[in-house]
Amino acid sequence: MLVLTRKKGETIQIGDDIEITISSINSDQVKIGINAxxxxxxxxxxxxxxxxxxxxxxxxxxNELFSLISKQMKKEK
Incomplete structure (x- = not known):
């Protein structure tokens, strides 16, 4: 696992298409924005x-329903 330290407003880039931005930090809660x-x-x-x-x-x-229907059809033949 990669662990990064970021501050409010800073971004992490994943590949070419995904950005994760730290929106806010309040005590034990972090809000992130994801652009993908x-x-x-x-x-x-x-x-x-x-x-x-x-x-x-x-x-x-x-699967159970299919099995029951299959059994019923065999009985009717």
Whole structure:
């Protein structure tokens, strides 16, 4: 992990297309601004983990539903 020290208003450049700017610092909270292309998805990690868990659950339910439909179709033949 690369750890950088930045002050308010300073920026970090990632590749050619992504800039992270320190907007404000208040006690234990840092606000950052991210400038990136529209095709780059940006999530807070806890939100991304929730999305991934929900997608996994939805996928599991879809597989169960497909299995039930398949069994029903075999019975009808």
């Amino acid at each position: 292309p529209k095709n780059v998805e940006i999530y807070r990690k806890e939100v991304l983990e929730t999305i991934q868990e929900e997608n996994q659950q939805a996928s599991h339910i879809s």
